[in-house]
Amino acid sequence: MAVITITPSAVLASNNAQLGRGIAGEAITQGKSLYIDTADSDRLKLYNCNGVSPTNVFAGISQNSASTWQVIRYVISDPIFTFGGSSEQSFAIFAGPGIGEICDSITDIESGVVTPIGSALSTTTMNFLPIIPSGSI
Amino acid sequence: MAAISITAANVNTSNAQGALTGIAGVAITQGQSLYVDTANGNVLKLYDANVAVPVNVFAGLALNAASVGQPVDYVHDDPNYTFGGTVLQGDTIWGSPTAGGITKTIGDLIATTKVTVLGIATSTTTMNLSPIIGGTVQ
Numbered sequence: 001m002a003v004i005t006i007t008p009s010a011v012l013a014s015n016n017a018q019l020g021r022g023i024a025g026e027a028i029t030q031g032k033s034l035y036i037d038t039a040d041s042d043r044l045k046l047y048n049c050n051g052v053s054p055t056n057v058f059a060g061i062s063q064n065s066a067s068t069w070q071v072i073r074y075v076i077s078d079p080i081f082t083f084g085g086s087s088e089q090s091f092a093i094f095a096g097p098g099i100g101e102i103c104d105s106i107t108d109i110e111s112g113v114v115t116p117i118g119s120a121l122s123t124t125t126m127n128f129l130p131i132i133p134s135g136s137i
Numbered sequence: 138m139a140a141i142s143i144t145a146a147n148v149n150t151s152n153a154q155g156a157l158t159g160i161a162g163v164a165i166t167q168g169q170s171l172y173v174d175t176a177n178g179n180v181l182k183l184y185d186a187n188v189a190v191p192v193n194v195f196a197g198l199a200l201n202a203a204s205v206g207q208p209v210d211y212v213h214d215d216p217n218y219t220f221g222g223t224v225l226q227g228d229t230i231w232g233s234p235t236a237g238g239i240t241k242t243i244g245d246l247i248a249t250t251k252v253t254v255l256g257i258a259t260s261t262t263t264m265n266l267s268p269i270i271g272g273t274v275q
Contacts, residue, residue: 008204009164009204009205009207010204011204011207012206012207013208019208021158021210023153027146030203030204030207063203063207063208064201064202064203064207064208064209064210065201065202065203066167066200066201066202067145067146067147067148067167068146069149070148070149070167070200070201071150071153071156071200071201071210072201073158073201073207073208073210
């Protein structure tokens with residue numbers, strides 16, 4: 001139960017995923033948690049549960065890799081999302097605690113906004129259905 | 138002269154809304170030239186001017202990076218495409234016989250190479266990307 005280490009090449013959305021496309025506001029790799037920077041032309045940047053709005057408003061998880069101002073794809077929801085890391089079946093997955101990270105224990109979120117983003121279906125997949133907005137610790 | 142050296146982070150399009158999308162059939166990074174593998178679910182792979190159809194049929198240049206099975210955006214036409222490398226204004230840029238590459242050197246296009254003009258450099262870092270598929274070098 002900890003921050004989930006992501007292998008970018010292992011991140012895969014299913015055919016039933018809800019997808020989004022935007023412009024990266026910073027360098028982003030696959031599997032990062034993102035927010036939409038409404039103060040910067042709606043560019044996508046790395047989510048931070050300890051930041052202030054809109055930084056702590058979860059938008060999705062990146063599907064591919066992009067540098068600043070390049071096109072980036074992200075997953076908004078997905079009933080069988082391969083998140084690129086390893087957890088335990090039935091564990092809840094949260095956005096955070098570090099910038100752009102996801103984790104599988106509420107105890108990892110020591111401060112800031114708590115955003116459950118899904119539940120693990122297996123060690124490598126989850127039902128990705130973020131609950132937004134969520135409460136703060 | 139080898140293929141134009143691309144800095145992935147410098148690649149960009151002037152019209153992101155006009156970008157095309159497909160699924161990567163190989164690992165792809167920004168700025169690489171692509172073809173559509175019509176024999177394999179139309180996934181995107183690295184173009185090579187010196188390989189048979191469909192590999193030598195230019196589809197576009199990658200706008201982001203993806204691993205196998207991930208979505209990748211690419212652009213086919215762009216009057217002000219930032220290709221991520223450096224050339225001289227006015228240079229002609231071709232699809233390369235190096236997989237995924239582009240070149241400004243006509244000498245790279247050896248016999249049996251399918252010639253595709255990708256565009257003309259509008260500055261040292263941008264080009265009018267407007268591909269023209271030509272014949273094969275004899």
